Amino acid sequence: MEQLSYQTLKALGSKDYLLESAPEKVLQFGEGNFLRAFVDYFIDVANETSGFHGKVVAVQPIPAPALKEKFEAQNGLYTLYLRGIQDGRQMEKRRVVSCISRCISAVEEFQAVLACAHNPELKYIVSNTTEAGIVYRESDRMDDPATASFPGKLTLLLLERYRCLPDIGFVLFPCELIEENGKNLLACVRKYITLWELSGDFAAWVEEKNEFCSTLVDRIVPGYPKDADALNNANGYEDGLLVCGEPFGFWAIEGPGRLNDELPFAKAGLPVLVTEDCTGYKQRKVRILNGAHTSTVCAGLLCGLQTVGEMMADPLLRAFLEREVATEIIPTLDLPHSELDDFAASVIERFQNPFIRHELITITLNSTSKWRARVLPSVTEYVKRIGALPKLLTFSFAAYADFFRRGTFDCKDDREVLAFFAAHRTDSAEMLMAALCAQEQFWGQNLADIPDFLPTVTDAIQTIQNKGMRAALEAILS
Structure with a gap:
């Protein structure tokens, strides 16, 4: 040829x-x-x-x-x-x-x-x-x-x-x-x-x-x-x-x-x-596209899924992702609502792309800094604008914590992060979440200062540990 x-x-x-x-x-x-x-x-x-x-x-x-x-x-x-x-x-x-x-x-x-x-x-x-x-x-x-x-x-x-x-x-x-x-x-x-x-x-x-x-x-x-x-x-x-x-x-x-x-x-x-200013478009990409990845990947792995495509084919995980984007992330952004809706729809299609096999475990790389950069801004902005916690984004923090606490996956993160979870692996849910939220070097703030955040994530990780991830997702979506 x-x-x-x-x-x-x-x-x-x-x-x-x-x-x-x-x-x-x-x-x-x-x-x-x-x-x-x-x-x-x-x-x-x-x-x-x-x-x-x-x-x-x-x-x-x-x-x-x-x-x-x-x-x-x-x-x-x-x-x-x-x-x-x-x-x-x-x-x-x-x-x-x-x-x-x-x-x-x-x-x-x-x-x-x-x-x-x-x-x-x-x-x-x-x-x-x-x-x-x-x-x-x-x-x-x-x-x-x-x-x-x-x-x-x-x-x-x-x-x-x-x-x-x-x-x-x-x-x-x-x-x-x-x-x-x-x-x-x-x-x-x-x-x-x-x-x-x-x-x-x-x-x-x-x-x-x-x-x-x-x-x-x-x-x-x-x-x-x-x-x-x-x-x-x-x-x-x-x-x-x-x-x-x-x-x-x-x-x-x-x-x-x-x-x-x-x-x-x-x-x-x-x-x-x-x-003249790309800020709104950067926030749109980071919070919707990247944030949707980061806030669902740990839950997906704990449900036994391996790829983004499998996650989008799973009715429970897809419902979680679509609802958090529509009701908890988009309300924190300032671009016209129609533009944000169109972008969110495109993200769903991109996650379903059959030509791209995107392994969930690879997305968990540096999850701590990613959650801080991609998800936490939506949480704090939602609290500021709505006056309440975004329950699905908050749940994603508990899923992240349980994923790293288990130590059964090939987790890759900063040495300090891995050392923290290794040291707290046998802690009770209350002790683990109190210590994790207080790690200001991870989050840039004490997450317990966000109203109701600590008790909410503590309840969520207890549900995950007692009933399993699928039951916990069903409960949070009901």
Whole structure:
């Protein structure tokens, strides 16, 4: 079977949309599955439907010669499948993505990266260098860019642009999964300017001519599909860059409104929102999507379930999840109710995706910090607005406590958390919950200070221990 390329597609008489030649407009640090199933997909659709007419230069932050060879052999082409549940129906969408022009190594070909700064049409920089990628290292040297961090390399790229095209700055869209990713990236660049004693004029240019936009990304991308051989056979070509993602996608960009005209994603009907403030959308994702996971996973495991799909097929667990989202989480958020309802409905569909096997035990990783970040804000906001405890979210704390107390699962959390539960494994329910609620280093506060929280979670864990998780869920839902 021939490898995917423009020539192969032409020989097959392909009817796929293809953009073989166009100006390079985007520099992308990261060539992995997520960006190719998310940002590059959006750019490709915008090329086809709304006249963006731009190519992406993919930059490898870490050398991966075999992967780079695939980009070269396939002319940057790859096949994307979006699979899942949408509007109540199972769907699969196939697309050959043709927006990537080439792939270069930031380590082995840094001069080629710097050369991109000389292109006046290249105005946008996207990155996904993992959560650990946006980092400042005092040991980085200006004369050794190969070993510098991503922000260090970016500082040198900005310096090159300043020297050759000072009237044209960049708009940067970091997609790393950290809070305020744009602001954090800019903060690192500022530190490198100081470390390397670069000029005040350059420092001012970075601030005035460039825009570091914080972004929120949302799409599950499992990556290379298990049924790749069958898909390649159906396509009639071999694709070493094949990637799968879920149908749902959402990209919120904190930036100026003019970006809607420059980057015609909205015109193309894509789920990309340019806004002055992403806070509401971050809260929506963290509290509904992530919060629903965190608040049900321990109960699901204690009911003998193994995956999110199994949990959604279980009437009791699904009822718990849907009710807590609708009646206890959504009332704590400030976006329009219709938007929140639509997002909640999409979350239910995403959790039912038959193409993604999401193990519940993997979701329990660092459950303590996750409950604090994803569930506790809904609890405290609900108490503030409604004047009562949200009983299902409160119950989830008891389920979490019983799950970790048992010590029968492969629990992975901070050492202090595991040590706490090991020390209190034989405590009575009253003693365990009193001690757990008082762990301010876990929760940032004493949870017993929330009215009725301690007696409520104590009663809940006693019910779980005496009657079992299913009976406890039935009781809380009755």
